[in-house]
Amino acid sequence: MYRASGLIMQQVRQRTPIQAMANKAAPALITFTWRLQQQQRGTATSSMSTSTKQTATPPPRHDWNRAVSEAERIVGYPTSFLSLRWLLSDEIANVALHLRKLVGSAHPLMKTAKHLLYNGKNTMQAWGLIVLLVSKAAGHAANIPDVEQDKSAGVLHSQRALAEVTEMIRISHLVHNSVVNLQSSTQAGQDAGTYDDMSFGNKIGLLTGDYLLGHSSAELANLRNQEVVELISSAVRDFSESEFIGERDEQNNPLPYKPGTFQMPSLNVGVDFNEHDVMAPMPIAQVLGNPEQEWECRNILNAGSLLGKSCQASLKLAGQSETMQRQAYRFGKHLALAWQACLDAEPFQCPTLPLDVTFSLVSAPVLFHLEHDPSLYAQLEKGKQSVENIDYDKVHKAILAGPALAKTKALQRKHTEAALSVLQHFPATDARQALENIILAMQDL
Amino acid sequence: MACLSTSGRVAYGTRRQQTHKFLCQLFLNHSLRGHRHSSSLSTTPGFGTHRLSPQPLHFGFLSRRFHGLNINSGPAAVHMSKDYFDLLQNSHSANGSCGHNSRRSSHRSNNLQYSQCSKTNYRQHSSVHTQQPAGPVREIQIDPYIILDDELKYFYDDVRDLLQSGTSQSELDTIACYYFDGQGKALRPMVTMLMAKAINYHLNNDSHQLVHKQRQIALFSEMVHSASLVHDDVIDQSDFRRGKPSVNALWNHKKVTMAGDYILSIASIMIARLRSDDVTIVLSQILTDLVQGEFMQLGSRETENERFAHYLTKTYRKTASLIANALKATAVIAQADENVAEVAFQYGRNIGLAFQLVDDMLDFVSSTETMGKPTAADLKLGLATAPVLFACEKYPELNPMVMRRFSEPGDVERAFELVHKSHGLEQTRFLAKKHCNEAIRLAQELTESPYQKGLQVVADLVINRMK
Incomplete structure (x- = not known):
């Protein structure tokens, strides 16, 4: 069944996206994506012009876009086809039709959709790609029959399906995360003018996320490997658990703990999942209060778990040893953490905070600064109802004056190096080289 | 549209007969339940008592509340009216699916309890039952x-x-x-x-x-x-x-x-x-x-x-x-x-x-x-x-x-x-x-x-x- 869909995809790949969509006769979808592209073009050009003015650095040694497109060539994986395929399904065409009603409303779902359709370097679009590269770098056991292999790309058909599931689960989490809290006690719930738009957006977002989850579980089931199902399901669990950690504002945006909340000394060494029991949750309580370990735990749940477990599952499908599977998990985890540290550092790269840019209050620089100077919490406390009430410029300035950015950079380097050192356990291949290039390009972003 | 037919296995006629048989049976059961306080089984000789439970004891189950599923067990509720029975038969013969029944709109609108039926009514239908005795019989009421x-x-x-x-x-x-x-x-x-x-x-x-x-x-x-x-x-x-x-x-x-x-x-x-x-x-x-x-x-x-x-x-x-x-x-x-x-x-x-x-x-x-x-x-x-x-x-x-x-x-x-x-x-x-x-x-x-x-x-x- 998967092979059949693979054939369809190959056909689709040969056409241009617009042709393929026109054949499906979903005019609404086309106008919808077209509009989004228009909007993005606007934002993209403006942000490009500002960034060239500000940086004006010599061209980096490692170019991100080149690293990614070369990597795609290696595993025969145009990143766009994933989105294209499910854009073509009836349900999603239906969703697009409804989404059109939301264009212009302030529902966060629109922002998420925009991010997903626009392949910027700020969004880690390449998770499926990473899974495939790791699969190719590790190779597969000798006893895998020929029909299950995609010889030209050097990966198994099942691994390609798993890469797709990985992306679907990640997107479903992003989409579910754009649901707006409309409880009657909240501001959003009381704003009669936007209530209908918001509640409709919630409905669409919820169903779209469920659609992706449902389809990913069907695809997972077809892999006929229950250990893989178990592992990937536990990554879904980790995603949902990550949204419950610590204090939250009305819209569930995370807030840091008040300094001094934890009397017990927290662990200085990182914690991770119990490798013998996927059901056991992350023992996060042991590290709360230690900025680095707490940050690591939050982001393993939020990102590292899915990427790591997908890489691990992919090697399971290939019949690789437990040790190699473990290495693959560690690689995915460290890569996701390095990436997150890089994203966390980004708003602090320029001396003043760009207009309309905010940052997470549990991002690494904020947590590091709170450790250095607990008095910053007075500023962050204003966000208890809504993080929008915080004076981000003031916080930005305070953090830049402290050592937090340097610590964040060190954190990124730590995980980059960890990921690179795990890679040394893999045989030297073009796929491994591509992974190294992506990691180095990321460090230079 | 797989869910349109109840199942493709049974020829239509048989199903109709079975439904018919079942309705009679159901009708019977209900009548008996309703009368369990007032009459013994011997008062209804035409019913083929050997098929129905010979021990009145089993009816005791009916008064039990089924974990939130209340079955219609009160004496007033269980009586199936002739109207309802006819209605079902009628729509059966109409087209087998839910045909239009406009006759006798004596149905009470907002509840589906059925009016009392007279003894003659079920006697009349009991003959139908004896002609087609094989039906889905659940002689022991199981919870x-x-x-x-x-x-x-x-x-x-x-x-x-x-x-x-x-x-x-x-x-x-x-x-x-x-x-x-x-x-x-x-x-x-x-x-x-x-x-x-x-x-x-x-x-x-x-x-x-x-x-x-x-x-x-x-x-x-x-x-x-x-x-x-x-x-x-x-x-x-x-x-x-x-x-x-x-x-x-x-x-x-x-x-x-x-x-x-x-x-x-x-x-x-x-x-x-x-x-x-x-x-x-x-x-x-x-x-x-x-x-x-x-x-x-x-x-x-x-x-x-x-x-x-x-x-x-x-x-x-x-x-x-x-x-x-x-x-x-x-x-x-x-x-x-x-x-x-x-x-x-x-x-x-x-x-x-x-x-x-x-x-x-x-x-x-x-x-x-x-x-x-x-x-x-x-x-x-x-x-x-x-x-x-x-x-x-x-x-x-x-x-x-x-x-x-x-x-x-x-x-x-x-x-x-x-x-x-x-x-x-x-x-x-x-x-x-x-x-x-x-x-x-x-x-x-x-x-x-x-x-x-x-x-x-x-x-x-x-x-x-x-x-």
């Missing part, structure tokens, strides 16, 4: 909840333990466990376990390990059902469910959404641990069906002809698929052959469709107190269910209201009134009954056992439930 006590006793505790073991966040645990308070009907796990044990009996397999695995499938069915309730609450923004505040009234909607995903992921881990590829495949079908059903409910512009088919497909995907596939999974894990798995699936599909049809009907007749949610809730959500679609035949003015999803002021009230004026409710009930009869017929294909009998009793419970 499925009692024979499954071992499996269901700590059912909700086990679900809660499982959910608790997967997270370190107490709020996530609280939201996820909120609907596993034991106040639900536990219909899905009950039917799943009945089918599981009926199949084990059929296959002559009494391994405890197997029953344990099947129980995990029952856990899965209830967990997926709850996860869908949790997500529905965010979508529908309704404030009450099962007589208590719904999750979206109590917690952050984003967290509620995540809790739904959490329940699903824990259920998937549990099923993956059964280490059966086929079971996982069968059960994953439930999830895709559920979402597709939701998308269908989102609204589409189908014509009047397509509307009923659309409604039935949606009902299958949203409700019946869960029961059908869970039952099929119990057969698959017992390594039953395809025929048995198909019987399990079709039984579940018919029970599921009947259950939802009755649910849609009760939405018009039940009071808020018994249902735990407001009446005419579907109309208020803009949904046209079977009673409305049937009523459209008699009152075409409903058509534009269906198309605009009862959005204009007064639409809901007017539609509610017209449904009660028409025979929409009786026709819905009749259709549900047809599915129940088909389910009973399917259950009879399995080896006779208390559980196989229980499966037949469930069909009665589904059609007679009041909440």
Whole structure:
């Protein structure tokens, strides 16, 4: 069944996206994506012009876009086809039709959709790609029959399906995360003018996320490997658990703990999942209060778990040893953490905070600064109802004056190096080289 | 459109006869139940007492409350009127499906209790019975909840333990466990376990390990059902469910959404641990069906002809698929052959469709107190269910209201009134009954056992439930 869909995809790949969509006769979808592209073009050009003015650095040694497109060539994986395929399904065409009603409303779902359709370097679009590269770098056991292999790309058909599931689960989490809290006690719930738009957006977002989850579980089931199902399901669990950690504002945006909340000394060494029991949750309580370990735990749940477990599952499908599977998990985890540290550092790269840019209050620089100077919490406390009430410029300035950015950079380097050192356990291949290039390009972003 | 016919296996005539036989039987049972205080069995000599339970003792079961499923057991309620009986027969001969019955509109509109019938009436029908004595007879009244006590006793505790073991966040645990308070009907796990044990009996397999695995499938069915309730609450923004505040009234909607995903992921881990590829495949079908059903409910512009088919497909995907596939999974894990798995699936599909049809009907007749949610809730959500679609035949003015999803002021009230004026409710009930009869017929294909009998009793419970 998967092979059949693979054939369809190959056909689709040969056409241009617009042709393929026109054949499906979903005019609404086309106008919808077209509009989004228009909007993005606007934002993209403006942000490009500002960034060239500000940086004006010599061209980096490692170019991100080149690293990614070369990597795609290696595993025969145009990143766009994933989105294209499910854009073509009836349900999603239906969703697009409804989404059109939301264009212009302030529902966060629109922002998420925009991010997903626009392949910027700020969004880690390449998770499926990473899974495939790791699969190719590790190779597969000798006893895998020929029909299950995609010889030209050097990966198994099942691994390609798993890469797709990985992306679907990640997107479903992003989409579910754009649901707006409309409880009657909240501001959003009381704003009669936007209530209908918001509640409709919630409905669409919820169903779209469920659609992706449902389809990913069907695809997972077809892999006929229950250990893989178990592992990937536990990554879904980790995603949902990550949204419950610590204090939250009305819209569930995370807030840091008040300094001094934890009397017990927290662990200085990182914690991770119990490798013998996927059901056991992350023992996060042991590290709360230690900025680095707490940050690591939050982001393993939020990102590292899915990427790591997908890489691990992919090697399971290939019949690789437990040790190699473990290495693959560690690689995915460290890569996701390095990436997150890089994203966390980004708003602090320029001396003043760009207009309309905010940052997470549990991002690494904020947590590091709170450790250095607990008095910053007075500023962050204003966000208890809504993080929008915080004076981000003031916080930005305070953090830049402290050592937090340097610590964040060190954190990124730590995980980059960890990921690179795990890679040394893999045989030297073009796929491994591509992974190294992506990691180095990321460090230079 | 697989769910349009009750099953392709039976020639139409036979089914009609069977329904007929069953109705007589049912009619008889009801009459007897009603008279158990006043008369002995000897006063009704024409009934073939050898088939009915010779011991009045068994009727005692009727007065028991079935875990939230109230069967219509009061003496006043059980009498089936001649009107109703004729009505059913009439629509039978009309076209076999829910034909239009405009005669004798002496039906009381907002309850389905039947008026007393005279002794001569059932004497008259008793002759019909003696001519066709072979019918679905459940001479021993079985309470499925009692024979499954071992499996269901700590059912909700086990679900809660499982959910608790997967997270370190107490709020996530609280939201996820909120609907596993034991106040639900536990219909899905009950039917799943009945089918599981009926199949084990059929296959002559009494391994405890197997029953344990099947129980995990029952856990899965209830967990997926709850996860869908949790997500529905965010979508529908309704404030009450099962007589208590719904999750979206109590917690952050984003967290509620995540809790739904959490329940699903824990259920998937549990099923993956059964280490059966086929079971996982069968059960994953439930999830895709559920979402597709939701998308269908989102609204589409189908014509009047397509509307009923659309409604039935949606009902299958949203409700019946869960029961059908869970039952099929119990057969698959017992390594039953395809025929048995198909019987399990079709039984579940018919029970599921009947259950939802009755649910849609009760939405018009039940009071808020018994249902735990407001009446005419579907109309208020803009949904046209079977009673409305049937009523459209008699009152075409409903058509534009269906198309605009009862959005204009007064639409809901007017539609509610017209449904009660028409025979929409009786026709819905009749259709549900047809599915129940088909389910009973399917259950009879399995080896006779208390559980196989229980499966037949469930069909009665589904059609007679009041909440």
